[in-house]
Amino acid sequence: MTYHFGAPPLDSLVEDHRVHRSLYTEPSIFASEMNKVFGGTWTFLAHESELPAANDFVRKKLGLRPVIVTRDRTGALHVLLNRCTHRGATVCRQDEGNARRFTCPYHNWSFDNTGVLAGVPIEDGYGPEFDKSQHGLGKVRVESYRGFIFGTLNQEMPPLETHLGVAARLIDEWLDRWPGGKLVVRRGTHRLVCAGNWKLVYDNSADGYHPGFSHASLLRMRKERYGGGVDMQWALGNVDEGLQTVADIGNGHTFIDQRAEIKNYWEQAAPMPGENRYEQIIRDRLGDKADAALDVVMGSGMNLNIFPNLLIIGNQIQVIEPQSVNLTHLTWYATALEADDLPPEVNALRMRLQEDFPSFGEPDDLANFEECQVGLGIPEMEWVLTGRHLNTGKEYTGPKGLLTGPVSDELPLRVFWREWKRLMTSTAALAAS
Numbered sequence: 283m284t285y286h287f288g289a290p291p292l293d294s295l296v297e298d299h300r301v302h303r304s305l306y307t308e309p310s311i312f313a314s315e316m317n318k319v320f321g322g323t324w325t326f327l328a329h330e331s332e333l334p335a336a337n338d339f340v341r342k343k344l345g346l347r348p349v350i351v352t353r354d355r356t357g358a359l360h361v362l363l364n365r366c367t368h369r370g371a372t373v374c375r376q377d378e379g380n381a382r383r384f385t386c387p388y389h390n391w392s393f394d395n396t397g398v399l400a401g402v403p404i405e406d407g408y409g410p411e412f413d414k415s416q417h418g419l420g421k422v423r424v425e426s427y428r429g430f431i432f433g434t435l436n437q438e439m440p441p442l443e444t445h446l447g448v449a450a451r452l453i454d455e456w457l458d459r460w461p462g463g464k465l466v467v468r469r470g471t472h473r474l475v476c477a478g479n480w481k482l483v484y485d486n487s488a489d490g491y492h493p494g495f496s497h498a499s500l501l502r503m504r505k506e507r508y509g510g511g512v513d514m515q516w517a518l519g520n521v522d523e524g525l526q527t528v529a530d531i532g533n534g535h536t537f538i539d540q541r542a543e544i545k546n547y548w549e550q551a552a553p554m555p556g557e558n559r560y561e562q563i564i565r566d567r568l569g570d571k572a573d574a575a576l577d578v579v580m581g582s583g584m585n586l587n588i589f590p591n592l593l594i595i596g597n598q599i600q601v602i603e604p605q606s607v608n609l610t611h612l613t614w615y616a617t618a619l620e621a622d623d624l625p626p627e628v629n630a631l632r633m634r635l636q637e638d639f640p641s642f643g644e645p646d647d648l649a650n651f652e653e654c655q656v657g658l659g660i661p662e663m664e665w666v667l668t669g670r671h672l673n674t675g676k677e678y679t680g681p682k683g684l685l686t687g688p689v690s691d692e693l694p695l696r697v698f699w700r701e702w703k704r705l706m707t708s709t710a711a712l713a714a715s
């Protein structure tokens with residue numbers, strides 16, 4: 283099939299039960315996605331705990347646009363386009379820090395952390411009509427939900443919490459596992475580089491079909507050494523006879539719920555170095571509350587995928603960062619829970635567990651993403667199948683009225699592509715302010 287970009291032909295590339303390979307390989311589609319998808323919806327940018335104090339900032343990307351997420355002196359959040367209004371240089375060249383102003387190193391124009399142009403050297407050279415107030419940094423619309431900061435260039439988007447919908451309620455459940463606990467993502471990241479299209483990552487994020495095969499060596503090793511109940515053993519065998527489910531939670535967001543498979547979080551946690559000593563300290567300190575504290579060590583049993591780039595997996599946050607049509611960065615942020623009544627050993631154990639899957643499981647996934655990109659380069663083989671359980675009658679209306687299926691259902695792919703197509707064919711105007 284010859285690729286045509288535009289409104290009607292997308293229908294021939296995205297069907298219910300299959301999508302065309304060019305969606306993963308065509309540079310012009312990628313270029314359009316960076317505007318229409320990453321600019322056209324609420325896109326995750328940062329977590330508030332990365333910039334906790336007044337005047338803190340972090341450097342991120344909205345699609346391919348370099349942006350600075352700032353907190354001004356009053357605590358308000360801003361997302362600034364990292365592009366000097368003089369001749370285009372980036373004004374911020376550090377990943378994070380604390381600054382009231384950003385001074386462009388080229389000719390020293392300086393902007394405050396709300397984007398206002400504050401200083402121009404030898405300003406009279408631009409003549410008497412020059413008005414600094416017209417030359418502030420471009421600004422992205424920003425909202426935050428319970429610490430998760432999102433930006434959009436689409437002024438017509440509904441408020442963030444409305445757009446998240448059911449996903450907002452699931453974020454609540456994810457955050458409220460330890461009442462009063464504050465989530466912090468400043469404890470380190472695991473950075474991965476993948477020679478594959480960014481959508482291969484999202485395709486995998488609610489794919490309950492693959493773990494028993496892709497991660498077989500990890501799962502079998504755990505089973506042989508630590509017994510059958512340990513984390514993710516439910517991914518082995520016929521997963522459609524198990525208790526896990528996938529669901530369409532609206533607006534392109536999807537959810538794998540593994541919680542029904544977990545009878546006792548701490549007992550089923552994967553093994554980790556030094557766990558017996560840490561457990562003893564936690565039990566001595568907390569007494570009756572120790573079991574509940576140990577439970578929050580283990581992953582949540584939830585995979586919550588917020589379209590198009592935020593994956594909340596277990597206790598971690600994974601962010602998809604597209605670089606080009608066949609290059610993607612993936613960053614896993616470890617999370618800690620801060621609460622006066624939680625001993626630091628809980629976070630030490632959480633960190634050991636959060637080192638586990640990105641080290642021993644994610645390389646399996648990355649290898650498959652990269653091999654998909656290689657295979658998808660063959661022009662004569664055009665289609666990627668997305669129709670598993672589309673017509674088997676196994677999908678049903680589950681809790682909260684959500685379309686739900688067995689965990690190997692490719693429903694999440696179909697949900698993704700529906701939202702992707704809606705955005706790619708949208709005529710909504712995108713703009714910075």
Ligand code: FES
Nearest residue numbers: 366368369386389
């Ligand atoms: S490009 Fe920034 S001051 Fe000239």
Ligand SMILES: [Fe+2]
Nearest residue numbers: 492493496647
């Ligand atoms: Fe995987």
